[in-house]
Amino acid sequence: MAREEHRIVKGQVLVPYELALGKTWSAFYDYLKEEKIMGKKCGRCKRVLVPPRSFCPRCFEDMEEWVEVSPEGVLETWVYVNMPFFAQEIRIPFISAQIRLDGSDSGFIHRVAGIDLQDFEKVREIVKLGGRVRAVWNPEKKGSILDIDYFEPVD
């Protein structure tokens, strides 16, 4: 029998971590439970960032002021995801999207759903760049990003 010249060894690495959310991000999730999307406003450059920051990464100053932003906004870009990969959290197909919520100055990453996602050609008739979307709340709040269940196209 011919000897295998080079072999592959299979293995797994599993490492657990527990990451602190800190004051600002904890508060963001508490607000989500109350169906409020809150950002923070920089006293210097006046930008409103969602998710909120304890400090403005550009001005490097503390961000003190909480601002409620609209659950509605403009779809800045999106991607139709229909490829499976290891440890995926949402079942495919899904739409990953960047949304500029009214009253904010940054793109918010979430998903677009609430429509039939199976047929891509039909999806692209409904989901359009520059189109408006609105948050649909998850009735069950877990203090996670999916407390907003998804964003749905408006009209």
Place this chain on the structure above:
Amino acid sequence: MKRVAITHVAQSSGAESRESLMDFTYRVNKEILDKAGLRREEVGCIIAGSADVFHSGLSCANAFDWDGIGAFLKEGSRAEESAFSFIYGCMRILSGRYDTVLVTALVKGSENPDNDPVTGFYGDPFYLRPAGLNESVVAALQMRQYMERRGVTEEQCAKVAVKNLGNALFNPYADRKRRVSLEDVMNSERRYDPLKALECAPKSDGVVSVLLASEKRAKKLTKKPVWLQGYGSSMDHFHPGDRDLLNGRLPEAAKRAYAMAGIGNPRKEIDVAEVCEPYAFQELLWCEQLGFCGEGKGGTWIDSGASRMDGALPVNASGGVLATNPYPARGLYRIVEAALQLKGEAGEHQVGKPVRTALAHSTHGFGGQCHSVVILSA
């Protein structure tokens, strides 16, 4: 040759922080910039020091580090161990292309698994990992040899923990603050016989920063610049079994640093040292190899009291890594503590004697696979 100085330093406590790593980082860098009277835009370049995914659970740690260190649209980079980051920052100044460089090391040990599983991943998946190696296991193998071949006693090794944890009581930033007696150390759990629990460093949080500047700029930024005089580093073989664990690469790293700094007799010329001792006996072994005492004399040296805060050559007046161990940041903590001693700003743990030259040492890897030595002067 051009010169580079540390003008300002800032550090967090080593104790568990409730802040997110990003905010935790920001606080310290905000503090150092405020101290220097600079906005982040005015700094030439910003370099992070953080370990890979295993110390944070985040791949490409530099991506997460970036905002907290204040590097948005700045020239910058990241090195994996904080002594690496420090010397890379110095190189940037010495190249003549930057007048100021901010170097920040960061980690939250409290968020991660213990050091033992984390350092176990240094091992290759075929041999060292399944053979049960991690940093503590190799340290224990090294300690047994140290005692048997050099005649150093277990009590002498334990005394390092008594001394350093005692010093830590005077350091407001220390993580493990507890007065321990020799009996406490000797009777603590024999986790890796002959290594005992109190001889092993904890796992700490920590963000630490230095502002580096060119000679001209440094003199404008501070009245008390701390100058880089020497640097040396060396890498050893990967398999501990390919080395003599008592004759590693530290003498070579030290020799390079001493040559650059023009130091002929370290025992006399170095006033204070911060030595990276994640395991108590290693302070003695490293001090031998740094030339602070003769080979095999580490035991009698600690007995003599020379390395105490009031001794002839105080070692780890800060409490060292045995008190505070934010793993990838611990090298820069040593450098900052050495700088504070030189500036005379170490507060309650300022050593009694005048400090003109200080040594800071960093090591990581199995049994000291990689060593870096930095010499600083007032």
Place this chain on the structure above:
Amino acid sequence: MAKEYRTIRNDVALPYQWALGKTWTRFFDGLKEERILGTKCKDCGKVYVPARSFCPTCFTDTTEWVDVPPRGTLVTWTLVNASWYGQVKEPPYIVALIRLEGTDCDFHHYVDGFDITDEKERKRKLKTGAKVKAVWSPAKNADIRDIAWFAPVK
């Protein structure tokens, strides 16, 4: 790890398939046949175990294979009593460095085969320079654990 402040749990679990390469494939195949194979450097003459594709000192390719006897002497050891997440073996166990006969480096493996929890036994059996020999696992997977452990001789 219960914390009194808000955290998120972030488990990183990833699958791997690591290539052994030619030299280590042959080394592990050797273990399956109860042979410990080393390689000898033609420049410095040193014998390394596990086998290497190149000499770690001279940086030259190693071409000569050597059968190393499954016995040697104890260089140093530690008794591991600590436990942690994802540990390879249930503590207590002994990790040791062993200088196999005819080699120029130390080999990492476990020492077992007597009551390792008995301190007196340890003191008696685990002296530096004590002779040890490989004890083979009955079931072999062509990996490092094909050697179950090294046991003190006599």
Place this chain on the structure above:
Amino acid sequence: MGNAVAIIGTGQTRHGRRSDACYPDLVREAVTAALEDAGITLADIDGVVLGTMPSMMEGVSSTHFYFAEALGSVGKPVLKVETCGSTGQSIGHCGFFWVASGMADIVLVVGSEKMSEGDGQATMTTVFDPFFQRTFAAGAPGVFTMQSMEWMYRFGIPEEKGREAAALISVSNHDNAMDNPHAHIRMRVTMDEVKNARVITYPVRLLDVCPASDGACAVVFASQKAVRKSGRKPAWIRGLGFRGEEFFYGESDKAVWMSATEAAGEAYRQAGIRDPLKELDVAEVYNPFTYQEMIFYECFGFCPRGEAPDYVLRGTFLKGGELPCCPSGGTLCTNPIGATGLIRMAEAALQVTGKAGERQVEGAKLALSHAMGGVDQFNGITIVGSTL
């Protein structure tokens, strides 16, 4: 401006699925080749810089330990520098500064990745922030698709035109890779094949996307003194820039991409370049995705914003065009992440020293190399020239 630094040797592995070699042996293959190319031995090297992407890719932590011998670094100072996909450029920059600082005469810089050993997309997902965005991550293709869509929408680029230009980029990179003996994917593809390939994340298709490769690259940086001593033709470092944006995707505008624009601007200032399209002879752009390559052309000032597809379709960036891009076949045909940015730098050095073999751009004197990292977060640039 301090000491001059040049590249005097480069080495690359045969890239691809290299399950024949364990990881350290793969690294050593590149190191050996670079030493030979530079005409030096390990004894000549003062320091070693290593970088990979995140170590989670291969499941071994802090690989500067594991590779100590393969890098020839035993007894030498080592620095480990990593910035995700832009690692290759960042380690090159570190090599530059080490020599420029006067602390070393010769520094060996090595980048590597062995992607066949891990799960590339799953690893990539661990780069996304675990607090808010990871839930919605779809690996690298998801991000690059979002960015490309935003860019086309912003500048009103018709979908058809974008598609046509992206397909041409795929075809030409694949053609170029046929000239590169190190390349991973070596096959010719047609426009129709690209346009009809399997959709990965619409509109990105299989042939718009780079492979996952195993490979390593080593580059030797030398001081002026060491250059003279080596007798090798040097590729002088003329300019370098590195910039990063915020961690959270969506905070910065990725259609105009400030980090890419400013990193290039910085490098141009140092190199004294005003009109990159005219002055550069060749560019090695980090192009894991065809559409993204066009965004880079705009950020690097090769063409006005929104006009990259026109320039592409006009043949500006083809071999024989005004500014040939990726004559090596680029990242699109070879992507061992931690090595990729350094491969770009090595290829640029080969071009300006006339050593690029079949893929040589005739008379190239000034070349740009680039890498991108993170979730569209970082960009690094190095300009090399045949003269100082």
